[in-house]
Each structure stands twice: as C-alpha cells, then as structure tokens.
Amino acid sequence: xxxxxxxxxxxxxxxxxxxxxxxxxxxxxxxxxxxxxxxxxxxxxxxxxxxxxxxxxxxxxxxxxxxxxxxxxxxxxxxxxxxxxxxxxxxxxxxxxxxxxxxxxxxxxxxxxxxxxxxxxxxxxxxxxxxxxxxxxxxxxxxxxxxxxxxxxxxxxxxxxxxxxxxxxxxxxxxxxxxxxxxxxxxxxxxxxxxxxxxxxxxxxxxxxxxxxxxxxxxxxxxxxxxxxxxxxxxxxxxxxxxxxxxxxxxxxxxxxxxxxxxxxxxxxxxxxxxxxxxxxxxxxxxxxxxxxxxxxxxxxxxxxxxxxxxxxxxxxxxxxxxxxxxxxxxxxxxxxxxxxxxxxxxxxxxxxxxxxxxxxxxxxxxxxxxxxxxxxxxxxxxxxxxxxxxxxxxxxxxxxxxxxxxxxxxxxxxxxxxxxxxxxxxxxxxxxxxxxxxxxxxxxxxxxxxx
Amino acid sequence: xxxxxxxxxxxxxxxxxxxxxxxxxxxxxxxxxxxxxxxxxxxxxxxxxxxxxxxxxxxxxxxxxxxxxxxxxxxxxxxxxxxxxxxxxxxxxxxxxxxxxxxxxxxxxxxxxxxxxxxxxxxxxxxxxxxxxxxxxxxxxxxxxxxxxxxxxxxxxxxxxxxxxxxxxxxxxxxxxxxxxxxxxxxxxxxxxxxxxxxxxxxxxxxxxxxxxxxxxxxxxxxxxxxxxxxxxxxxxxxxxxxxxxxxxxxxxxxxxxxxxxxxxxxxxxxxxxxxxxxxxxxxxxxxxxxxxxxxxxxxxxxxxxx
Numbered sequence: 037x038x039x040x041x042x043x044x045x046x047x048x049x050x051x052x053x054x055x056x057x058x059x060x061x062x063x064x065x066x067x068x069x070x071x072x073x074x075x076x077x078x079x080x081x082x083x084x085x086x087x088x089x090x091x092x093x094x095x096x097x098x099x100x101x102x103x104x105x106x107x108x109x110x111x112x113x114x115x116x117x118x119x120x121x122x123x124x125x126x127x128x129x130x131x132x133x134x135x136x137x138x139x140x141x142x143x144x145x146x147x148x149x150x151x152x153x154x155x156x157x158x159x160x161x162x163x164x165x166x167x168x169x170x171x172x173x174x175x176x177x178x179x180x181x182x183x184x185x186x187x188x189x190x191x192x193x194x195x196x197x198x199x200x201x202x203x204x205x206x207x208x209x210x211x212x213x214x215x216x217x218x219x220x221x222x223x224x225x226x227x228x229x230x231x232x233x234x235x236x237x238x239x240x241x242x243x244x245x246x247x248x249x250x251x252x253x254x255x256x257x258x259x260x261x262x263x264x265x266x267x268x269x270x271x272x273x274x275x276x277x278x279x280x281x282x283x284x285x286x287x288x289x290x291x292x293x294x295x296x297x298x299x300x301x302x303x304x305x306x307x308x309x310x311x312x313x314x315x316x317x318x319x320x321x322x323x324x325x326x327x328x329x330x331x332x333x334x335x336x337x338x339x340x341x342x343x344x345x346x347x348x349x350x351x352x353x354x355x356x357x358x359x360x361x362x363x364x365x366x367x368x369x370x371x372x373x374x375x376x377x378x379x380x381x382x383x384x385x386x387x388x389x390x391x392x393x394x395x396x397x398x399x400x401x402x403x404x405x406x407x408x409x410x411x412x413x414x415x416x417x418x419x420x421x422x423x424x425x426x427x428x429x430x431x432x433x434x435x436x437x438x439x440x441x442x443x444x445x446x447x448x449x450x451x452x453x454x455x456x457x458x459x460x461x462x463x464x465x466x467x468x469x470x471x472x473x474x475x476x477x478x479x480x481x482x483x484x485x486x487x488x
Numbered sequence: 489x490x491x492x493x494x495x496x497x498x499x500x501x502x503x504x505x506x507x508x509x510x511x512x513x514x515x516x517x518x519x520x521x522x523x524x525x526x527x528x529x530x531x532x533x534x535x536x537x538x539x540x541x542x543x544x545x546x547x548x549x550x551x552x553x554x555x556x557x558x559x560x561x562x563x564x565x566x567x568x569x570x571x572x573x574x575x576x577x578x579x580x581x582x583x584x585x586x587x588x589x590x591x592x593x594x595x596x597x598x599x600x601x602x603x604x605x606x607x608x609x610x611x612x613x614x615x616x617x618x619x620x621x622x623x624x625x626x627x628x629x630x631x632x633x634x635x636x637x638x639x640x641x642x643x644x645x646x647x648x649x650x651x652x653x654x655x656x657x658x659x660x661x662x663x664x665x666x667x668x669x670x671x672x673x674x675x676x677x678x679x680x681x682x683x684x685x686x687x688x689x690x691x692x693x694x695x696x697x698x699x700x701x702x703x704x705x706x707x708x709x710x711x712x713x714x715x716x717x718x719x720x721x722x723x724x725x726x727x728x729x730x731x732x733x734x735x736x737x738x739x740x741x742x743x744x745x746x747x748x749x750x751x752x753x754x755x756x757x758x759x760x761x762x763x764x765x766x767x768x769x770x771x772x773x774x775x776x777x778x779x780x781x782x783x784x785x786x787x788x789x790x791x792x793x794x795x
Contacts, residue, residue, distance in 0.1 A: 193615060196618035295714070295785070298786060321559050322559075
C-alpha cells in the first residue's frame with residue numbers, strides 16, 4: 037500500500053494488511069527535534085507545527101498525534117497548571133476539591149477558550165500539510181482522568197461514599213469530551229483518542245459500575261461523527277482490557293505494563309486493534325538503537341496474526357528520546373527481515389570480519405563517511421546521505437564521500453571498530469561530526485572546510 | 489558508606505507531608521536529600537529543611553499517572569546520590585506505584601551506593617477502607633511497605649482503627665503496623681527498618697488463621713520468565729503469598745512474593761521441584777477466580793490449578 041495513512045486506516049478497519057503501521061507518540065518530544073522546549077510546543081502553534089513536521093519528515097509515521105497534553109480541558113475548566121521544560125504541564129489545583137457541585141453545562145469548552153485556538157490552528161495546518169499521507173490523532177482527556185483533575189484524589193473517596201455524585205461528574209466530563217470531539221473532528225482529525233491513564237487505577241468491577249456507560253457513549257458518538265476512536269491507557273491496565281473492549285472503541289493503546297502479546301488475544305476476540313507498547317524509559321530513552329530495533333522485532337515475531345496491530349510507544353515519548361532510537365523502531369517495522377539480520381549480524385560482527393580503517397591522519401583529501409541504517413528506507417538516513425551528496429557535488433573532486441549501510445555485515449563490523457553509536461551519523465576524517473541530526477548545508481560546509 | 493533510602497508512600501490526604509516533616513526532624517544532624525514527587529497541600533517548610541541541612545528536589549510530574557514515566561525520578565535519584573547525602577527520603581506521589589520505584593534501584597549502576605532501608609506507608613485510619621476499595625495502587629503501596637503507620641487515630645474510633653489494621657493485614661499479613669496521629673514516628677520504629685534483605689522470613693505467624701486457602705499452580709516450561717512475571721502480577725494482589733521455583737528458558741528462579749509485591753530472583757542452588765507454585769490467601773479473598781482469569785491470558789502455558 038503506497039499511502040501510509042491508508043495503511044493505518046486499514047488496520048483500524050481490521051483489514052488484512054501487508055505491513056504493520058507505526059504511530060510515534062511524539063508530543064513534547066517533537067519539540068526536541070526542532071529545538072523547542074515542552075512549554076513552547078504546547079503554547080505556540082508555529083513552533084508546534086514546525087516540530088510536528090519534523091516528526092513527520094524524520095520518522096515517516098503512518099499516523100501522529102497533534103498535541104499530547106491531557107491538561108488542555110482541565111486548564112479551561114479552572115485547574116491551575118505547573119509548567120515544565122521537558123514534559124507536559126501538571127495540574128496543581130482542583131477546582132472541585134471542596135465542593136460536590138456539578139459544573140454548569142454553560143462552562144463546557146468553547147473554541148476560543150484556553151489553548152484551544154492554538155490547538156485547532158495547529159490541527160488545521162497539519163491537516164493541510166500532511167493530512168493526505170498521515171492520519172492525524174486528536175487527543176482528548178478521558179472522562180475519568182478529567183474528573184480527577186477537577187475533583188482531585190477525593191474522587192476515590194467519592195466512589196465509595198457517593199456513587200451518584202461520581203456518575204454525575206463523569207456525565208459532565210463526558211459532555212466536555214463530546215465537545216472536544218466536535219472541535220477536533222471539524223479541524224480534520226482522522227482519529228479521536230480518548231486518553232485516560234487513570235483507568236488502570238480502578239478494578240474492573242468499578243470500571244463497569246462507573247466507566248462502562250460514559251465510555252461506550254463516547255465511542256459511539258465518535259463513531260457517528262465518521263472518524264475512528266482509540267482508547268489510550270497507561271499503567272497496568274491488564275485486568276481492565278476486557279471491560280475496555282466492551283466499550284467498543286476501534287482501537288486500544290497500551291504501555292509496557294501490559295503484555296501486548298497476551299492482550300492481543302483478548303482484543304482480537306472483540307475485533308479491536310491494539311497499539312503499543314515500546315517501553316518509554318528502559319528502551320526508548322535509555323536503550324540503544326539496537327535495543328529499540330530488537331524490541332520491535334521480538335514483538336512482531338511473537339505475533340502471528342498481524343491484523344489489528346499498530347506499533348507505537350507505550351505513551352507520550354519522553355522529551356529526550358534520542359531520535360536514532362525512533363529511526364531504529366521505524367526501520368524494524370518497514371524492513372523487518374533486514375533489521376532482524378542486522379541485529380544478528382551485530383551480535384556476530386566480532387567473529388572474524390577484518391575491517392581496515394582508512395589512515396585518517398594521512399588522507400589526501402577530506403573523507404566524508406556517512407553511516408546509515410539504510411538510506412533507501414530510513415528517512416533520516418536518506419536526508420543525511422543527501423546532505424553529504426550535495427556537499428560532494430559542490431566540492432567536486434576535492435573531497436571523498438562514502439556511505440556505509442548497516443545492512444551489510446562488514447559495515448556493521450566497521451561501525452563497531454569505529455565506535456559508531458548512532459545511525460545515521462556523519463564522520464569527517466574519522467571524527468564524529470553529526471549524529472542523528474541532519475546538518476544544514478552551511479554546517480556541513482563549515483565542518484568540511486575545517487579539515488581542508 | 490551506603491546511602492540509606494527510605495520510601496514514603498500513602499494516598500493523598502493520609503498525612504504524608506506531615507509525616508515527612510517529622511521524619512526529617514528525627515534525622516536532623518545528618519545530611520539529607522529529600523525527593524518529593526508532588527507537594528501536598530501543606531508544602532514542606534523551607535526553614536525546617538535548612539535547619540536540618542536537607543536539600544529538596546521536587547519532581548514536577550507532568551505524566552503523573554504514567555507509572556511508565558519514571559525517568560524523572562531516575563534523574564532526581566541519580567543527582568541525589570551524586571551529592572552523597574547520608575539519607576535519601578523519597579516521598580512518592582499518591583498515585584505512583586512503589587513497586588516500580590524499587591525496580592529502578594536495581595537497574596542502574598549509579599544506584600549501587602544506595603541501600604534500600606524499607607518502605608513506610610501512611611494510611612489514614614478514617615479513609616483507608618474507602619481508598620483501598622477504589623484505588624488499586626493503595627494495595628500495592630501497603631503490599632510493598634515494611635512499616636504501615638495508621639495515622640490520624642485521634643479522629644477515629646477504636647473499632648475503626650482495628651478495622652484499618654485488619655485491612656492492612658489482609659493485604660500484607662506480615663506488615664509491621666503502628667498506630668499514630670499527626671504523622672509522628674518513634675526512633676525505634678525507624679531503626680527497626682533494616683532493609684529488604686534483612687526482613688524476617690515470611691508471614692508464617694499470620695498464616696495460621698483458620699480458613700487459609702491454598703492453590704498449587706503448575707506452569708509449563710514453555711512459558712517465558714517475562715510471561716511468568718505478567719501472569720503472577722495479575723493475581724498477586726488477591727494472595728498473601730506465592731512461592732516456588734521456576735525453571736524457564738534455561739534459568740532457575742526463586743518465586744517468593746508477599747502480597748502484591750512481585751519478586752522473582754535468580755536461584756543458584758538446586759531447586760526442590762520446578763514450575764509448581766504454591767499460592768495462599770485468606771478467607772474471602774478471590775484468589776482462585778483471579779488465578780483462573782490470569783490463566784485465560786496464557787492459554788496452553790498453565791498446566792494445572794489445584795486446590
């Protein structure tokens with residue numbers, strides 16, 4: 037299938053598909069790619085769109101979220117936020133903590149409220165820029181998490197003391213979610229994701245008592261709007277997967293706390309697509325590129341029926357995830373067989389392959405070496421090679437340039453001998469100059485001139 | 489010198505911050521580093537901290553509910569360890585899963601200087617029953633604690649306090665329970681906490697109750713260690729204890745879980761029987777139902793479940 041978006045929509049329609057789609061949840065992490073902090077991308081549409089386009093260009097996703105911030109509705113409804121540079125804001129005050137009054141429906145978010153104008157603007161612009169080839173996710177705060185934002189942790193006491201109140205408050209939060217759905221669908225979102233991490237904190241009995249009704253209602257509403265729905269949860273929601281399925285979303289997204297292989301047997305029973313669950317910290321943030329490739333390969337190898345499957349991080353990617361780790365994930369999805377081989381060869385590369393490195397001290401002319409996963413498939417690798425190729429063209433015979441693809445065993449051995457950690461990278465005369473981040477023409481020229 | 493770490497848990501409103509102040513006071517004269525996951529309503533008094541030469545790192549937990557997002561805690565802990573305090577006090581947010589925090593300590597080399605002294609859970613005598621019934625994390629907090637303080641006893645009737653103690657024991661039969669109010673802690677309670685490895689072995693004295701249920705679960709050797717951990721996690725909270733040896737993927741492990749606390753560790757000796765686990769629960773606990781439900785997630789990998 038040539039259109040990346042169509043592949044994801046096919047997965048959401050539960051059709052047989054030739055490849056598994058990939059949805060990087062790059063919320064604040066998008067800012068990292070364009071040089072902005074978390075607060076900047078969550079408050080400034082220009083910076084947000086620029087960052088999201090970088091995600092789109094470098095990670096070649098089948099789908100991507102526009103904003104990953106569960107505090108947008110809460111802020112509009114009077115919660116004070118604490119901002120951070122490397123993560124989404126958190127809720128500091130809960131306006132309903134001292135009252136059991138249900139807010140008036142007249143307080144439901146309007147398009148002009150809070151950060152909604154910025155969010156809707158970014159959605160429209162993303163739709164225009166990449167909407168043909170990339171499915172866009174509009175993320176709304178789930179009714180239960182929103183209720184806890186408004187009421188604080190008292191909500192857990194209320195569930196014991198006053199179930200009517202909890203149901204009424206959830207009813208209000210459901211009305212908020214429907215409003216947000218209206219706005220996001222109008223702004224062109226293909227998928228409305230209801231993000232409710234707090235769901236993992238309650239038993240399945242309490243889920244059925246309090247949450248089955250509002251969630252079922254919400255997914256029906258989203259469906260009637262003509263778009264797809266997704267139910268995002270974080271934490272150990274294992275025991276709630278089945279009751280979540282019964283609320284009939286088109287898809288469910290889980291994190292590393294749930295065994296995705298076992299969970300897929302359950303979601304398949306309900307013909308619901310499951311997405312997940314690359315570990316955010318141990319693999320995406322702290323792992324190597326090989327760790328990321330291996331996680332995805334192992335996951336794909338363990339799942340026989342590739343229908344109803346989306347590969348995604350477990351939740352909003354940490355701000356500082358090294359981009360090359362996301363390149364590794366994407367590579368493993370697009371070229372599973374080749375990547376499996378890469379990992380095998382990486383382990384085996386120490387066995388008997390002799391690689392001779394150039395005599396970097398005595399080169400006749402500058403040598404630009406581009407190390408890639410495979411410039412034909414990995415988008416960032418392609419851009420890196422293109423940058424080097426342009427430099428080569430402009431310098432003519434004054435410099436040498438060579439690409440080493442990680443798909444070949446001897447190149448893996450070369451990477452190991454050179455100590456290449458991240459792909460793609462550019463080395464000039466044996467020294468690392470650019471890693472993962474594609475240099476501009478000027479930056480590369482400056483680096484080459486420096487050794488001439 | 490190892491840096492001693494205490495983990496303080498408890499649901500919001502149980503009195504964690506007040507307790508933490510008292511704990512800081514008790515340790516005055518030592519170099520302290522306090523990691524606070526979220527400020528309670530009261531906040532920590534800066535003057536108090538400067539008096540006892542304590543430093544505070546507040547984690548602005550934007551992804552508060554994502555237990556998977558522990559990187560901020562990891563960073564704060566690494567910074568704290570590098571500063572070389574004698575004591576590190578960690579106040580976990582009301583909704584954070586303490587088992588994940590303990591796991592982190594074993595993951596990174598920077599943390600080898602840290603000695604985990606134990607978890608202290610602050611439980612509200614009046615509200616424990618409610619939050620235990622509704623918030624799943626409460627069970628985990630109690631299950632992974634070595635000392636449970638029933639706080640605010642001045643606001644509760646004797647029968648309510650006794651009920652709270654019973655509830656704690658139903659989650660963790662071997663828990664050391666102390667009654668207190670205004671978050672007070674006695675020095676001898678603290679000094680009795682001597683780290684995970686020095687814990688008294690097992691909840692035997694509490695397991696003599698009439699009505700104790702026992703299940704033997706036989707798993708197939710085609711199960712992976714990862715699957716075993718996930719399988720156990722699905723029903724541990726409905727047990728007092730699960731014990732046995734697992735011989736999977738060419739490795740032998742000792743499974744020894746108390747309450748909801750998952751513990752599978754490499755075993756060097758010769759195991760007495762492989763892949764047969766014994767699970768125990770108290771009267772009224774839905775252990776068998778939970779085990780059978782968990783087995784449905786792993787079809788073909790659970791050979792037998794016998795009473």
